[in-house]
Amino acid sequence: MNLQKIAIAVIYLLVFTQIGIAQSNEHPNVIIIMTDDQGYGDLGSTGNPHVKTPVIDGLAKESLRFNNFYVSPVCAPTRASLMTGRYSLRTGVRDTYNGGATMASNEVTIAEMLKQANYTTGIFGKWHLGDNFPSRPSDQGFDESLIHLSGGMGQVGDFTTYFKGDKSYFDPILWHNNKKEAYDGYCSDIFTDNAIEFIEKNKETPFFCYLSFNAPHSPLQVPEKYYKQYANIDPSSGFKNDDRPFVKMNEKNKEDARKVYAMVTNIDDNLGKLFKKLDDLNIADNTLIIFMTDNGPQQPRYVAGMRGRKGSVYKGGVRVPFYMKYPMAFKGDKDIDNLATHMDVLPTLSQICNVDLPKEKSIDGKSLVPVIKGESINWDHRPLFFYWSRRYPELYNNMAIQKGNYKLVGHTDYDAEIENFELFNIHEDPYEQNNIILNNKNTANNLKKELDYTYKELINSENLVNQPRIIIGSDHENPVILNRNDASGQRGIWDQEEIYGKWKVSIKEGTYNIRFKFIKKVKANGKMYLETNTMVNQIVNQIDDTDIIEMNNIHFSDMDCDLIPFYNIGSKKILPFWVELEKIN
Known part of the structure; x- marks a missing residue:
């Protein structure tokens, strides 16, 4: 009887162990x-x-x-x-x-x-x-x-x-x-x-x-x-x-x-x-x-x-x-x-x-x-699109499409003739040293058509055309700090002082306290501006050698806008390093 119970227990153990492996797998x-x-x-x-x-x-x-x-x-x-x-x-x-x-x-x-x-x-x-x-x-x-x-x-x-x-x-x-x-x-x-x-x-x-x-x-x-x-x-x-x-x-x-x-x-x-x-x-x-x-x-x-x-x-x-x-x-x-x-x-x-x-x-x-699994799949003919340029893709500038043994590369103008591109047989020339486009224009033109199609499809993507907005005033994040990485405006915004910058935001209705942080201290008697659609708030800064300027108790209605801050002193318009917005009611 004891042996029978032991045998049953062992069977149950093996079964549940196998189930565990299956679930885990x-x-x-x-x-x-x-x-x-x-x-x-x-x-x-x-x-x-x-x-x-x-x-x-x-x-x-x-x-x-x-x-x-x-x-x-x-x-x-x-x-x-x-x-x-x-x-x-x-x-x-x-x-x-x-x-x-x-x-x-x-x-x-x-x-x-x-x-x-x-x-x-x-x-x-x-x-x-x-x-x-x-x-x-x-x-x-x-x-x-x-x-x-x-x-x-x-x-x-x-x-x-x-x-x-x-x-x-x-x-x-x-x-x-x-x-x-x-x-x-x-x-x-x-x-x-x-x-x-x-x-x-x-x-x-x-x-x-x-x-x-x-x-x-x-x-x-x-x-x-x-x-x-x-x-x-x-x-x-x-x-x-x-x-x-x-x-x-x-x-x-x-x-x-x-x-x-x-x-x-x-x-x-x-x-x-x-x-x-x-x-x-x-x-x-x-x-x-x-x-x-x-x-x-x-x-x-x-x-x-x-x-x-x-x-x-x-x-x-x-x-x-x-x-x-x-x-x-x-x-x-x-x-x-x-x-x-x-x-x-x-x-x-x-x-x-x-x-x-x-x-x-x-x-x-x-x-x-x-x-x-080793199944017979021929993916070498799937096209791969590459690009890199600041802000948005620049047509035919640092742009490429790879398909099968060939790769078409553009470092040229938007209206360039096919001879101004590069074509590589990456199977025979894996280090991309030999441009063979002059003797293979048909192949290059076919690849260019595929490049054009992919480019046009991607630049019309909904999330690209309607860029994501940072939401200000939600229960999920309060306060919100807008940083320079997410600022657009002039190209190449980094740590510059005198540069035009803005943030794409969606503001929830409410009253806000706002702080503007600057990389370097600013002088007094300049004017701090904050533009949001048709609404412009401004205040004269009366504190000398400060890196923080505050605007308090500003009421916003619900709006999607470009949030544009700058400190105007003399001929300078200085972009804050970051902007903090805290909804207080």
Whole structure:
């Protein structure tokens, strides 16, 4: 009788164990690791003899390695496409600042999609898709967020670290669930430690962890112990017998490379801690890990022979490493040469995690699962559109389309003849050195037609034509601080004083107290203006040498407007560094 009970118990245990595995396999944990401005060549696994990345190299060895993986030439567009599976222009993201790095709130992110299966979601690091309601991570599906603002720590939009100068990556003030909090240590260590804590708290249920490092983006700041590992190397050496093109490096480039490699090695050590925690928690097999970078390197250095770097539509700007590891479902250590992009991540996760794709959205990406399974899929003829120019796409300027073996590149005028473009056979000429357009005009013209069609479709996207607005006076965010990253107006708004700037906002009716912060102190007897549609408020500043001017008890009706502030003194019109609006009733 006892033996019978034991046998029944064993059977029940086996059955429920198998059920548990099936349920777990249905909704695996997901970790996306993205680094910032780490180029294809900044890894040992991609042939760099200098940088020390044993953990990432080990991950590459155990992963599905997508060897033809492409992103956008710069940060915010890549992040918008990753999160939505769509070309960034569809989402309203068109720039990295100039008011063009805010994603429309009607977009559906990976985090929101995974919520269908009750995933707990967290982001740690760089968001760069909107710093105010309704475009913050917490508004777009993330349960926990620990981020810096705008495009980078120490940049003008991240006003909590900007004034720290060359120490902005150390002991920073970050935004945890939309509240300012002070942290001790180096930024990459902080983001990793908090991601690990998030994973520990949520190990019993499916989770999505987006660990989005701001390193090795400039400013190039790194703990001394990491820099010392590279202080005496020559980053331009070790390639003499290599027949690939290699960019020339001056002394500043070499010093920048040393710092970048030190920052990458710090990331590698942090990922070692993360992966060990997955093993310790016994969840490594059922955790899907993706490692990728957001674009090419910002500074000249080894990029595996490819032409161009960050901001360029040549391969060096848009081809990045992409490793996917999921032991429970896919055998690793496999090279996949099919064309793939950042837009493919969302539909891939939709299929692997058994959740529906966003409805009523045009998804430009494709699930990579058929390719992973070895099914006969010919995606080499899917067209890929690339562009990069400030503010909005400039027709045929730094613009490209890639399809099959050919890539058409424009660095020319809007009305240029086809001979002024470049055409590359990227199968025979992977480093894009030989322009073959004069002998292949028919191919070039066909590609140009496809380029024209894609360009016209994307620039007429609803979220681009009607740019997302920051909502002021809602219960979700009060006060609201408008930062320079999200200011539009004149091109290239950064930390200039005398420049025309504005913010696209939607104001809720109410009474507000407003503060204007300036980079440098301003003199008294100037006049502070605030224009909102037909309403203009002004006040004479009577405080000398102040960097804060206040306007209190201003009543606004409901309105969509350009919020235009400036301090007029003498012949100068000075744009505030940031504007804080607090609804008081």
